[in-house]
Amino acid sequence: MxxxxxxxxxTTPTDSEVLAAMMPYFTEVFGNPSSVYSFAAKSRKAIDTARGQVARALNAEPDEIFFTGSGTEADNWALKGTMERLRSKGDHLITTKIEHHAILHTAEYLEKVEGFHVTYLPVDSDGRVRMEDLEAAMTDKTVLVSVMFANNEVGTIQPIGEIGSLCRRRGVLFHTDAVQAAAQLDIDVKALNIDMLSLSAHKMYGPKGVGAFYLRRGLRLENFVHGGGQEKGLRASTENLAGIVGLGVAIERLKAxxxxxxxxxxxxxxxxxxxxxxxxxxxxxxxxxxxxxxxxxxxxxxxxxxxxxxxxxxxxxxxxxxxxxxxxxxxxxxxxxxxxxxxxxxxxxxxxxxxxxxxxxxxxxxxxxxxxxxxxxxxxxxxxxxxxxxxxxxxx
Incomplete structure (x- = not known):
């Protein structure tokens, strides 16, 4: 048959070359990247290499890339971290009715538990956000817009460049869930005026259990995971070394x-x-x-x-x-x-x-x-x- x-x-199968690149970091180069001895230096270097690979794929800077456990975690961090950090400036979040549940359920939590105001934009019959609806929804209390780059169910690509430009003009931060899009499209965070972006390795022939979060230089969010000083003190937890290596190789191969x-x-x-x-x-x-x-x-x-x-x-x-x-x-x-x-x-x-x-x-x-x-x-x-x-x- x-x-x-x-x-x-x-999900996608893990690319054989990605798997081969990961293997040494399970059994040979296994040092904790936070340790000070020389054996751990190879682990730190591997993470730095992967950070550069992800940054180049997005036209970002390496220090703007933070590794997470998933695209869902990155989405949660973007919404919760931004709204909590900027509460004194405004309490309004704008998203859409067709977001992945990682965004929708987080927005509902912020609305029902934390008391923030959320606007869920409608879309047209193809699933596209209308720019006039977004602009009309913005108020002087709006601090964040989160619109997915492309929908995971119907595949419609949003006018991300227009949304980014509008948000930049209005002084509103812009996050996009690019978990599906990053595996299919060429993304330039600078050209598109994207402030924050989420992606996941297992959608692009990398391993499950690792994602990345782009945070534009100069922005500061509340920590999502508290503990140690990993990821410049913003995302605690011992790094998934092999997974991070896999993500870096996967996105580099995908881009090529x-x-x-x-x-x-x-x-x-x-x-x-x-x-x-x-x-x-x-x-x-x-x-x-x-x-x-x-x-x-x-x-x-x-x-x-x-x-x-x-x-x-x-x-x-x-x-x-x-x-x-x-x-x-x-x-x-x-x-x-x-x-x-x-x-x-x-x-x-x-x-x-x-x-x-x-x-x-x-x-x-x-x-x-x-x-x-x-x-x-x-x-x-x-x-x-x-x-x-x-x-x-x-x-x-």
Whole structure:
């Protein structure tokens, strides 16, 4: 049986060269970087090297990069650290309705527990923030705007440069969750006026359990993790040495191959999108198209079908996909992202996300296009939702 892993937005395999680079730091170069003896110097140097690799990939400075345990931790640090630090200046945070739960749940905590005011911006039908909505939401109490670079479910890329410029003009700090985007796009934090950025290694063929946080030089946040003096005293905890090395190598390798891989994935993505829409009637593509969509992302809604049943049927054919964010894949609630795009609960429940990566081939795309229409047709033939839809349309 053929197989196809199409859930690269959830996680990626660790690159063999990344793994090879990490191995010595488990058993040979294992010194605690905070120790003063010479044996630990190699560990400190490895972290410095990785910090430089991440900085170069973002056009940042090495001292602006802080290592974390995940992209989620970096998101939490950005929001909590900023709002707590600037409480005397203002108490207003602006984010969007389609953020990852790492942002939304943190914003809800700040609102309900800490007493801050939060505005959740709506988006258009493609999932894009409207600049006029953002500007209208800003007040003299606004201290932070957090808008994800690209959505993890529908792949829509936000107007980050415009948002950054507006925030810089208004004297408001700007954070972006780039966990998905950093693995797919070229990001220049200086050109885009980004003050803070979060990313994660395991989305870019690095190891799980390590992320990075870009904090523009001159800014100071409240510590998120208290303890020792690691990461210039801002993020306590003995460094994940091997993981940090892996992140550095992973992002450097990703950056080197980005233009060619981006073009390859865009071609496969569009082949999959066009094939699904042409072969399966009454199907909707969720999110933007072309350059305004992540190169590896596809997301569809199929009228009359529950997305979870599609996953099981696809899995039986060796195809791994998802209905949305991997962090909430066990939830039976419809996607908050799709609801924010204006989809009905019925359509949101019938969604399927297929995300591509280095291992994706044209043969795998063709295999999906051969299998998926049969699965959808069979499930619709058993679906009362489909029967109701046909009746409403006058076909039964």
């Amino acid at each position: 053929q197989s196809a892993y199409l859930d690269y937005a959830a 191959h980005l233009p060619k891989e981006k073009a390859r994935l865009c071609a496969l993505r569009d082949r999959l999108i066009d094939g699904v829409l042409s072969k399966i009637p009454d199907t909707k593509l969720n999110g933007a198209r072309g350059d305004e969509r992540l190169p590896n992302n596809t997301n569809f809604s199929f009228i009359g079908i529950e997305g979870e049943t599609l996953l099981l049927d696809l899995d039986s054919k060796g195809i791994s996909a998802s209905t949305g964010s991997a962090c909430s894949s066990a939830s039976l609630e419809p996607s908050h992202v799709l609801l924010a795009l204006g989809l009905s609960h019925e359509m949101a429940h019938g969604s399927l996300r297929m995300t591509l990566g280095r291992g994706t081939t044209g043969e795998q795309v063709d295999y999906v296009l051969n299998v998926l229409p049969e699965i959808v047709a069979r499930r619709r033939s058993m679906s009362p939702l489909w029967e109701d839809f046909l009746k409403r349309r006058g076909e039964k």
